[in-house]
Amino acid sequence: MLRVAVVGSGPSGIYTARALVEQTRVPGVRVDVLDRLPCPYGLVRYGVAPDHEKIKSLQDSLRTVLEDERVEFVGNVAVGAAGLGPDRLLELYHAVVYCVGAAADRALGIPGEDLPGSHSATEFVAWYSAHPDAPPAGVPLDRPCAVVIGLGNVALDVTRILLRGAAALRGTDLPEPALGALAASAVREVSVVGRRGPAGARFTTKELRELGALPGVDVCVDEADLAAEPAFADPAAVPAVVRRNLSVVREWAARPPAGHDRRVRLRFFLRPVELLERGGRVAGVRFERTGPDGRGGIRGTGRHEDVPAGLVLRAVGYRGVPIPGLPYDAERGTVPNAAGRVLRDGVPSPGEYVAGWIKRGPTGVIGSNRPCAKETAASLLADAAALDLAARPLPPDPVAALRASGLHPVRWPGWLAIERAETALGRELGRGRVKIAEWAGLLAAAGAAQGAAGGAADGDGGE
């Protein structure tokens, strides 16, 4: 039997587990999917916006993989923390696939970035997604004007959540404190600002159009911001997604505002140079006007514009975090690899693999992880066949070994107990299922399975 640990239970981890068990080349593969959190699904649970119910429902297909008898969910196990590094994992498994995503956010590297009132979009997302590591106080929504920096899908997500209105979010699994804060929010105007023109934006058109469909919200685009965009002169020369985005912003620029009290301003060709301070907190952002450099990039013009804001969300991308004991390319924020094989000093390290954002960087939609995971699984299976990875003797039960070293894994019955507790919480609040946002609450709920199963922290009957 080939025993594999997949570290991370987001889409890339689960697609990797599926690719490993749904193949015929190497018989008898068993996969433990480890996660730092007691809950599976990674960014599908903790990143996809609550109003994107269709994408959220992807959990149903990910779930079938974790319910496969050849796959085990092993939550509440922090790989990389003391005592559970790559060396130890290779003592417990024949092969390890790291699918840990990109947990940090990119920095702007400009003065004022850390002022009170300036937050990374990932902090805001983590809070409204009930991530147990998010500070419970969340992000203050007590000022009327916000600036969101960046032209990616995360920028659109946070803008939509800021302006959608709590009533429309009540039917989602948004945690109660975030729902209350959004109901009391003072935010009325959100400027989404990018350093490139609309052709250089990274958002997808479906997500862009959603802004225009927000009830009671005007989307304003200033013709002057579009004037410098060369792609308008020859739309046929740009990819279809860019062409569609251009047509949406052009339509918005031509449309007079309806006079709603909430507003999105979509701004282009403005590069942030400094966050401005007043009274010890952020008061706005100073931008430098940019323009096309004629080679597909942008250049500064030396002209500046200040946009007032009591809240700044920096949505400028994610960044991979190193795992102690694993090689790391600090420039790319990824683990060096060849077709998913981890490279140590440029040489493939048999038994160690990566998939997802830690392999290729934080780009692409959820579906992009499927071919990525397949490639990594193929490398692993080829190595298993060529190097007989399964020949190495291992302790009989890796999860028992994890427990013996002081960890308290939450297994599938524990997760099912969390799901039941979230449904019960929603019922109490007169809502559908509502997420539990605190570590203690999640672990207590998982522990309910422990009681029912007679003493095992993971509900499997103990050792």
Ligand code: NAP
């Ligand atoms: P992203 O797509 O990489 O966009 C980041 C944005 O930040 C870009 O506009 C980038 O501009 C800008 N930026 C980076 N550094 C900057 C700087 N120093 N100053 C000003 N602007 C800067 O990242 P993301 O929005 O975090 O999304 C990450 C991935 O998740 C993407 O693949 C995205 O599609 C995916 N995602 C998908 C969905 C969905 O499908 N609904 C939802 C959320 C996220 P430049 O291009 O100039 O660098």
